[in-house]
Amino acid sequence: MSSAAVTTASASPTTNAGKSILARLGAAFVGRLVIIIPYVWLLFFFLIPFVIVFKISLSQTAIAIPPYTPALDFSGGVSGFLAQLKQLSLDNYAWLTQDALYFNAYVTSVIIAAVSTVLTLLVGYPIAYGMARAPATIRPTLLMLVILPFWTSFLIRVYAWIGILKPEGLLNQLLLATGVIHQPLIILNTYTAIFIGIVYSYLPFMVLPLYSALEKMDYSLIEAAKDLGCPPTSAFWKITFPLSLPGVIAGCLLVFIPAVGEFVIPDLLGGSQTLMIGKTLWNEFFANRDWPVSSAVAVILLLLLIVPIMLFQRAQARAQEMDR
């Protein structure tokens, strides 16, 4: 943006100096604006809602609209507002530690998300690798096919899996008909179904960053490794995989983070007994109408996810620093 401003200004330096300065200021403002917009967006749609949720998590539940106290208002003046602030407490967070349900739900969610992420990586890596090594002419088509499922609603796609996985579903019919099994497999309403659902739903988020990392890799590096005496499998682990690590990390974060808080998949495929934090949150909010506790659950979930991301980013920044 600023470079464009410089060009316009220098294109007519002598005609009207005042105008060119104005143009430059205008362009600088536009340049700033472009940077400001996403921050304003984040402020209004992330930071402020988070502060509100955080505030609710410090409140107490009440039979009222909204269902918690205090509902901060400024009618009582500054002193009234401060008095309301004093009612806030960390009770809900303490409550989360007293009932093992929440701890178990967090741990289960993290484990399920981690296992699903590893499974998605195992399924996604060969796909991305095959795409990156495919002839350049068919790569756009393959890319299109990966994105294609997004054209249908996520909810409908997860629903479709019920039809496939249920005891009298398509998968069991196929396996029974071909004689592979004699009793229908119980997959629906188990953790297996949740893994299948998460791997299926989040596969594109794994494949795309992996593909972009693998695709830009210079194939002559593999040839060089082979030339120096490295067999293909070993060349993969010594050259291809380390060089695709940024894609692996990006893909894993893109799968792990939403999978921890996933609600639809465990609800539809995992049945009633699954204990995941997304479902717990839903229950607290809609079934118990306990907004403060569900807000506390949400805040803890956010912290749980933000900490590893920040640690990862700091490690990455340090690695870049060392390279410089």
Add this chain to the structure above:
Amino acid sequence: MKSLGSIRRDFAPWNDPNAKPYIQFDNVTKKFGDFTAVNNLSLTIFEREFFALLGASGCGKSTLLRMLAGFEEPTAGRILLDGQDLRGIPPYRRPVNMMFQSYALFPHMTVENNIAFGLKQDGMPKPEIASRVAEMLKLVKLEQFAKRKPHQLSGGQRQRVALARSVAKRPKVLLLDEPLGALDKKLREETQFELMDLQQNLGLTFVVVTHDQEEAMTMADRIAIIDKGEVMQVATPAEVYEAPGSRFVAGFVGNVNMFEGKIARGEAGSASIDAGNGITIRTDNAGTAGAGTAVTFAIRPEKIKVSSKKPAEAVNAIEGEVYDIAYLGDMTVYHVRLDDGQVVRASTMNAARITEDPLSWNDRAWVSFRPDAGVVLTR
């Protein structure tokens, strides 16, 4: 003693009928779909030779190199290395190493790890690896850059890391794919001599692919000129330049003037060529071409003298008009348009600072040359 060009070293196994060939391409053909990259090509390279494959891009020279390295298998024919047929041997088991045009340095490894990569693959003991890496770093003068990553190096330094990595394993043959292509002119000239010294000191066989004739002429013991997947000529740089085997080679390497004509009269090598328009060329290099043969007389610009008056002693002198003059400092290039319209290029070394016989645009001038200055080509 008379010889073509200058003799660089006493090394000419190709003239020795008992010399054992080291690398042999036997009737090798390589097809990619319908496209024939290499067409029934045979070539012999000797141990410790610095051999250049010279040709325009797409002529098949890189395919030859890649077949030697094992990245491509010949469609037909065979390649022998030290008597062993290379067919079916994967690249990681061939005793050859390649320096890639893009250098292909591993971006996630330091300079020393790049160099050590091949040695680790061979399971060399650690202390030996360390000493070999140190030796290689010293060889390419990069000792203080051992811990750097490739992206922290300049283009010339990367080129030297690539070189060190490819010679670290002491391969039987080192393949170099356009090794100096990415360097600027000055660095390229320096590096040419470094490569030659390296080859001499290590006693390795080098096969280099290049499209730069100057590079091939400078470094190679012999040059194979490749066109459309076929060998046009294999010879020493001096032979390629002074005794090209065909019109293609004469035109491909250096500048040349060509006169089309017919042998009018010939005996024992010397002949008169009737080049039309009253131009008769007398040459001592007619070879076996008999009277009546259609030939091309090729002569290099620096072997033609330009003067304002017809030299009294000249056997061959043709009159024309100065059409263009390019003063290059060390030499001057004249373009003289003969009376039949053909433009002859002549270059004169500016051995003295003052020219005795100044010529200018549109001056009448004579081009003259000795009877042994040019060659007669029948192909």
